[in-house]
Amino acid sequence: MQAGLLTTFKSPAKSRGYTAWILSVILFVFYILVYFTPIPDSWANAVGLNGKWQMYGVLYTLAMIIGGYFFLRKHGNSKYHKVRTWSVIFFQIVFAFSIPEIMGLFDSKGFNFAKFWPLGIEYLYPQYIFEYPLLIIVYAFVASLIAVPILTLLYGKRWYCSWMCGCGGLAETAGDSFRHLSDKKVKAWKFEQWSIYTVLFLALLTTALVIINWGLHFENEAGQWVTEFTTFDLIASKIQGTYQFIVVAMLSGVLGVGLYPLMGSRVWCRFFCPLAAIMGLVQKFGRFRITVKDDMCISCGNCSTYCEMGIDVRSYAQNNESFKRASCVGCGMCAHVCPRGVLKLENKWDFKQSSDKSKRPVFDL
Amino acid sequence: MHYVIIGNGVAGINAANRLRNLDDEAEITIISYESKHHFSRTALMYVFCGQLSEQCVEPFERDHYEKMGFKRIHNKVVSLDVLNKKLQLKNGQSLTYDKLLIASGSVPVMFDWKGADLEGVGNFVLWSDLEWLLEKAKTAKKAVVVGGGLIGIETAEILQLAGIQTTFLIRESHYWPVALDENEGTIVCDHMKEHGIDVRLKTEMQEILGDNGKVTGVKTSNGETIDADLVLIAIGVRPQTDWLADSGLNFDDRGGIIVDEQLQTNLENVYAAGDCTSVVWFNDVRRPEQLWYTSRDQGLVAGENLFGLEKNYKRGIFYNSAKFFDIEYTTAGYVNFNFEDEQNWYQKEEGKPYTVRVTYLPDKTVIGFNMLGRRWNHTILVQWIAEKRKLDWVLKHLNEANYDEELMSPFQVSGGIS
Ligand SMILES: Cc1cc2nc3c(=O)[nH]c(=O)nc-3n(C[C@H](O)[C@H](O)[C@H](O)COP(=O)(O)OP(=O)(O)OC[C@H]3O[C@@H](n4cnc5c(N)ncnc54)[C@H](O)[C@@H]3O)c2cc1C
Ligand code: SF4
Numbered sequence: 001m002q003a004g005l006l007t008t009f010k011s012p013a014k015s016r017g018y019t020a021w022i023l024s025v026i027l028f029v030f031y032i033l034v035y036f037t038p039i040p041d042s043w044a045n046a047v048g049l050n051g052k053w054q055m056y057g058v059l060y061t062l063a064m065i066i067g068g069y070f071f072l073r074k075h076g077n078s079k080y081h082k083v084r085t086w087s088v089i090f091f092q093i094v095f096a097f098s099i100p101e102i103m104g105l106f107d108s109k110g111f112n113f114a115k116f117w118p119l120g121i122e123y124l125y126p127q128y129i130f131e132y133p134l135l136i137i138v139y140a141f142v143a144s145l146i147a148v149p150i151l152t153l154l155y156g157k158r159w160y161c162s163w164m165c166g167c168g169g170l171a172e173t174a175g176d177s178f179r180h181l182s183d184k185k186v187k188a189w190k191f192e193q194w195s196i197y198t199v200l201f202l203a204l205l206t207t208a209l210v211i212i213n214w215g216l217h218f219e220n221e222a223g224q225w226v227t228e229f230t231t232f233d234l235i236a237s238k239i240q241g242t243y244q245f246i247v248v249a250m251l252s253g254v255l256g257v258g259l260y261p262l263m264g265s266r267v268w269c270r271f272f273c274p275l276a277a278i279m280g281l282v283q284k285f286g287r288f289r290i291t292v293k294d295d296m297c298i299s300c301g302n303c304s305t306y307c308e309m310g311i312d313v314r315s316y317a318q319n320n321e322s323f324k325r326a327s328c329v330g331c332g333m334c335a336h337v338c339p340r341g342v343l344k345l346e347n348k349w350d351f352k353q354s355s356d357k358s359k360r361p362v363f364d365l
Numbered sequence: 366m367h368y369v370i371i372g373n374g375v376a377g378i379n380a381a382n383r384l385r386n387l388d389d390e391a392e393i394t395i396i397s398y399e400s401k402h403h404f405s406r407t408a409l410m411y412v413f414c415g416q417l418s419e420q421c422v423e424p425f426e427r428d429h430y431e432k433m434g435f436k437r438i439h440n441k442v443v444s445l446d447v448l449n450k451k452l453q454l455k456n457g458q459s460l461t462y463d464k465l466l467i468a469s470g471s472v473p474v475m476f477d478w479k480g481a482d483l484e485g486v487g488n489f490v491l492w493s494d495l496e497w498l499l500e501k502a503k504t505a506k507k508a509v510v511v512g513g514g515l516i517g518i519e520t521a522e523i524l525q526l527a528g529i530q531t532t533f534l535i536r537e538s539h540y541w542p543v544a545l546d547e548n549e550g551t552i553v554c555d556h557m558k559e560h561g562i563d564v565r566l567k568t569e570m571q572e573i574l575g576d577n578g579k580v581t582g583v584k585t586s587n588g589e590t591i592d593a594d595l596v597l598i599a600i601g602v603r604p605q606t607d608w609l610a611d612s613g614l615n616f617d618d619r620g621g622i623i624v625d626e627q628l629q630t631n632l633e634n635v636y637a638a639g640d641c642t643s644v645v646w647f648n649d650v651r652r653p654e655q656l657w658y659t660s661r662d663q664g665l666v667a668g669e670n671l672f673g674l675e676k677n678y679k680r681g682i683f684y685n686s687a688k689f690f691d692i693e694y695t696t697a698g699y700v701n702f703n704f705e706d707e708q709n710w711y712q713k714e715e716g717k718p719y720t721v722r723v724t725y726l727p728d729k730t731v732i733g734f735n736m737l738g739r740r741w742n743h744t745i746l747v748q749w750i751a752e753k754r755k756l757d758w759v760l761k762h763l764n765e766a767n768y769d770e771e772l773m774s775p776f777q778v779s780g781g782i783s
Binding site for chain 2: 008010078293301339
C-alpha cells in the first residue's frame with residue numbers, strides 16, 4: 001500500500017540537527033576535493049573508474065536513483081510525480097551520463113544534450129563549442145536561444161527544472177527530504193531577486209567578453225589568428241576564470257549541494273542559476289500558473305513548507321489569488337500535499353488573478 | 366476610536382486586518398490568552414506529527430502585528446461590563462473600548478463520564494491540548510479516540526503515526542453520518558483499518574477506567590474493556606462563551622452569541638464573529654457554524670461593520686472539504702439532508718476509494734455533491750446548484766469541475782441512477 005502522505009521532519013537530519021551539520025560538512029569536503037584536488041582520481045582508479053569526473057557522474061546518478069526510489073515510495077500515488085521523477089532520472093542516466101561517456105569512447109569530447117546556456121555557460125564560448133561537429137553547434141545555439149524560451153512560454157520553466165535538469169533532478173530526488181528547509185521569509189525573496197539577477201548579469205557579461213575576445217583574435221582577413229596578447233585578453237580570461245570558480249564550482253557545486261541539509265535542496269536553483277533566471281522572466285509572460293480555488297484554504301501552511309523554492313504559497317492561497325512566480329519550478333508538491341485540494345498547476349493563456357467575491361452564488365429551495 | 370478584538374483566531378485577525386485596511390488611524394487591540402501569534406487551528410495535527418513546525422502554521426510573519434500597528438494583549442478576559450465599556454483581565458488589569466468584537470472561538474465538549482478527570486484523558490482543540498498530547502505521546506502505548514467526527518479521525522491518524530496503537534470508537538453504524546452515507550462511511554472505515562486503526566462501530570464509551578489517578582482503559586457500551594493509557598475525547602466543540610454569562614448578551618441554546626445579519630449582538634457596539642457566534646444557516650436554522658471559512662468570512666464582515674459599513678454576512682451555498690487519512694473529501698450544497706423525495710446518483714471507481722454522489726430532486730434539479738478521493742472545484746459545483754442544473758447536464762459536464770492533479774486519469778461517468 002502507498003505510504004501515507006503524513007510525515008514527520010522531526011529527526012535531527014531533517015531539522016538542522018547534528019546529523020544535518022555532519023552531512024553538510026561531508027558534502028562540502030567532498031565537493032572541494034572533487035573540484036579542486038586530484039585526490040578523488042585515486043579513489044576512482046581504485047574502483048576501476050576512469051578519473052574523478054566519471055566517478056562523480058556515477059555517484060550523482062546513483063544518488064538520484066536511490067533518492068527517486070524513496071521519493072516515489074511516498075508520493076508515487078500521483079502520476080504527475082511518478083512521470084516527472086522518472087523523467088529526471090532518465091535524462092540523468094541517458095543524456096547527462098551515458099551519451100557523453102559513449103562519445104568519449106569514440107574519442108570525441110562528451111556533450112550533454114540536456115544542458116543549455118547559460119547553465120552550461122561554455123555552450124556559447126566559441127573556442128569550446130566550435131570543437132564539436134556542426135550539428136552539435138547548431139543544437140547548442142538553437143536549443144539555448146530559441147527552444148528554451150518557447151518551451152518555457154508554453155509550459156513554464158518546469159519542463160526543464162523539474163523534468164530534465166540534473167541540478168533540479170538531484171534536488172527532487174536525493175534532496176527531497178530537505179525541501180522544507182528553504183527560507184520562506186520575504187527577506188529571503190528579496191535576497192533571491194538580487195542574487196539571481198546578479199549572477200545572470202555576470203553570465204551575460206562573461207559570455208559577451210569571451211565572444212568579443214574570440215572575435216578580436218579572429219579579425220585578421222586571411223582567417224589567421226591574431227596571436228598578440230592584449231589587456232582585453234587578460235580581462236576576459238580573468239573574468240571567465242572568476243565566473244568559473246565562483247559560480248560554476250562554488251555556487252552550483254560546493255554551496256549548492258553542501259547546503260542541502262541546512263537550507264534545502266534548491267539553493268543553487270533559487271538564488272544563483274542564470275538559466276533559471278532567464279526562464280523565470282519568460283515564465284511570467286507564459287501560460288503556466290498555479291490556480292487557487294476560492295475560499296477553500298485552511299491556512300495550514302503545508303504548501304509553503306513543502307515549497308523548495310521558498311515561495312510562501314499560502315499567502316496567495318489564503319487570499320484567493322492565482323499566481324505566477326518567476327522562481328516556481330513547477331514541482332507540484334504544494335498542490336500534492338495540500339489537504340484541501342486548493343492548488344492546481346495549469347498551462348492556460350487566460351490568467352485571472354482573483355475572482356469577484358461579491359458574486360457568490362446563492363440558492364433557495 | 367479604540368477597537369478591541371477578543372480572539373486571535375482566524376475570525377479575530379481577519380477582522381483586524383480588514384479594519385486596518387479601512388482605517389489607518391484606528392487604535393486596534395487584539396486580546397488572546399491562547400497564543401501570542403495567530404496560528405491555524407486546522408493545522409494542529411501537522412504540528413503534532415512534526416510535519417509542520419510551530420512557525421509554519423502561523424499564516425502571517427511574526428512582525429505582522431507591528432507592521433499593521435496592532436496592540437497585543439496576551440491574557441484572558443474574565444468579564445465584560447457593557448455599561449462602562451470595560452473589559453476585566455485575569456491579571457487584574459482592565460481596559461476600555463469604543464467598539465468590541467468577540468471572536469473567542471470554541472472549547473471542546475466534555476461529558477461527565479466516570480473517570481473523565483483521570484490523567485491521560487484530554488482533547489485536541491486548543492494549543493494547550495497540543496502541548497499536552499505531545500508530552501503524553503512520548504510514553505503512551507495505546508490510545509482510545511472517542512467520537513466519529515473530523516477531529517476524531519485526525520487525532521486517530523496522528524496517534525497511529527506516532528506509533529501508538531489506536532482504537533477509534535464510533536457511536537453510529539458508519540463513520541460520520543452527518544456528512545457521509547453508508548457507502549462512503551464504509552470506504553473511510555476500511556481505509557482507516559488499512560492504516561492500522563482498530564475501528565469499533567456502534568460502540569460508545571461508558572466509563573473511563575483508571576488506577577492511581579491514571580487512565581488504564583475504557584469500558585464500552587458492549588461491555589468490553591479496552592486497555593489504553595491515553596483517551597482522546599472528540600465529540601464536538603461548543604462556543605467559548607462561559608465567561609460572558611453575566612454580560613447581558615443573548616445566547617442560543619448551544620451557547621452561541623446571537624447576532625443580526627450585520628453580526629451585531631443585542632448590545633450596542635458589541636459584535637461577534639467566528640465559532641462563538643450563532644448565525645442563521647442556509648436552511649434558516651440558527652446555530653454556530655464552526656468552520657474555518659465561515660469564521661474567516663464573518664471576521665472580514667465584522668471588520669467592515671465595526672468600521673461602520675453596514676455589510677450583511679451571507680453564507681451562500683454550503684461547501685466544505687476534509688481529508689480522511691489519504692482520502693480527500695469535497696462537498697457542496699444539500700447533501701445528507703435526507704429530503705423525503707431526494708434521490709442520489711452514485712458512482713464508485715473500481716479498486717479505488719473514489720466516489721461521486723450527486724443529490725437531486727424528483728424534477729432532476731441537482732442540489733448537492735459529495736465526493737471522495739478525487740479533487741473537485743467546489744466553486745463550479747456551487748455555481749451549478751445556484752443555476753438549478755439538471756442531473757443529465759451535470760453528469761455530462763462533471764469533468765469541467767474536476768480539479769485533479771495533471772496527468773491523473775480523467776473521471777468518467779459509468780454508474781447508473783440509484
Ligand atoms: C483539530 C481541528 C481541526 C479543524 N479542522 C478544520 C477544517 O479542516 N476545516 C474547517 O473549516 N474547520 C476546521 N476546524 C475548525 C476551525 O479551526 C474553527 O472553526 C476556527 O478556528 C474558528 O476560528 P475563531 O477565530 O472563531 O476561533 P479560534 O480560532 O478558536 O480562536 C479563539 C481565540 O479567542 C481567544 N479567546 C477566547 N476566549 C478568550 C478570553 N476569554 N480572553 C481572551 N482571549 C480569548 C483565544 O485565545 C483564541 O485566540 C478545526 C478545528 C480543530 C480543533
Ligand atoms: S496547503 Fe492548501 S490549505 Fe494549506 S495553506 Fe496551502 S493552500 Fe491552504
